[in-house]
Amino acid sequence: MSMITISQLGKSFSGQRILRGIDLQVEASQVVVIIGPSGSGKSTLLRCCNGLEVAEEGSISICNQHLLIDGKIIADHALNDLRTQVGMVFQSFNLFPHLSVLENVTVGPRKIRGMSKDQAETLAHDLLAKVGLAAKADAMPATLSGGQKQRVAIARALAMQPQVMLFDEPTSALDPELVGEVLQVMKTLANEGMTMIVVTHEMGFAREVADRVVVMDQGCIVEAGPPGQIFVNPTQERTRSFLQAVL
Ligand code: ADP
Numbered sequence: 001m002s003m004i005t006i007s008q009l010g011k012s013f014s015g016q017r018i019l020r021g022i023d024l025q026v027e028a029s030q031v032v033v034i035i036g037p038s039g040s041g042k043s044t045l046l047r048c049c050n051g052l053e054v055a056e057e058g059s060i061s062i063c064n065q066h067l068l069i070d071g072k073i074i075a076d077h078a079l080n081d082l083r084t085q086v087g088m089v090f091q092s093f094n095l096f097p098h099l100s101v102l103e104n105v106t107v108g109p110r111k112i113r114g115m116s117k118d119q120a121e122t123l124a125h126d127l128l129a130k131v132g133l134a135a136k137a138d139a140m141p142a143t144l145s146g147g148q149k150q151r152v153a154i155a156r157a158l159a160m161q162p163q164v165m166l167f168d169e170p171t172s173a174l175d176p177e178l179v180g181e182v183l184q185v186m187k188t189l190a191n192e193g194m195t196m197i198v199v200t201h202e203m204g205f206a207r208e209v210a211d212r213v214v215v216m217d218q219g220c221i222v223e224a225g226p227p228g229q230i231f232v233n234p235t236q237e238r239t240r241s242f243l244q245a246v247l
């Protein structure tokens with residue numbers, strides 16, 4: 001079953017085309033890693049997948065529900081509903097600084113899903129245990145390391161019980177020694193069958209976890225394939241030069 005279907009997506013900012021004719025399909029439980037130079041449109045593509053940006057051309061559907069149809073976004077109430085099915089994790093954790101770790105994770109389920117406090121807290125404790133932070137439930141975000149903050153952000157996204165998770169360079173802001181703990185949580189999620197799109201420069205993660213690697217440059221997908229193919233036998237010069245720069 002296709003979880004995400006993107007066809008002929010096009011988006012401009014102030015007259016400049018940032019995404020051009022993007023076609024991408026992600027099946028249930030697949031992990032797609034997007035790589036490519038800075039400015040190639042990776043973040044914009046992810047943001048279009050949960051309605052944070054609206055593309056003027058093309059279509060997107062998530063879990064068989066339309067999000068964008070021929071450049072027209074669905075109605076607000078439907079968009080809010082769909083957003084709960086698409087979890088997103090950013091480079092800059094974006095935790096609520098005035099809320100405890102537990103409250104960061106319960107706020108979405110309580111306010112948006114209408115869950116009771118008890119129910120939301122039970123769920124949150126489970127998710128914090130899953131990301132290895134059971135002991136930090138009562139801590140405030142400011143007292144956590146970057147890796148811990150990012151794991152809370154992942155637990156918070158999972159608390160909405162999404163069908164799909166989007167990660168936009170989730171480890172780029174971390175000190176190198178904290179990257180592994182976040183990648184490990186993502187690997188576990190992937191192994192449990194979560195459908196994921198991950199923008200990352202962590203090539204080891206891409207090799208090990210991705211079903212498919214998509215290479216973007218200048219708003220286009222220049223090449224896509226299994227990691228063994230993209231990393232070993234890329235067919236496009238732009239892929240080769242990008243990989244040479246990062247590996
Ligand atoms: P990437 O994530 O691959 O680095 P982005 O999607 O962030 O690329 O950006 C692609 C291009 O779109 C860049 O040239 C960037 O400057 C431009 N861009 C992104 N967001 C905006 C915006 N809100 N307004 C204007 N230009 C933007």
Ligand code: MG
Pocket residue numbers: 042043044168169
């Ligand atoms: Mg980006």
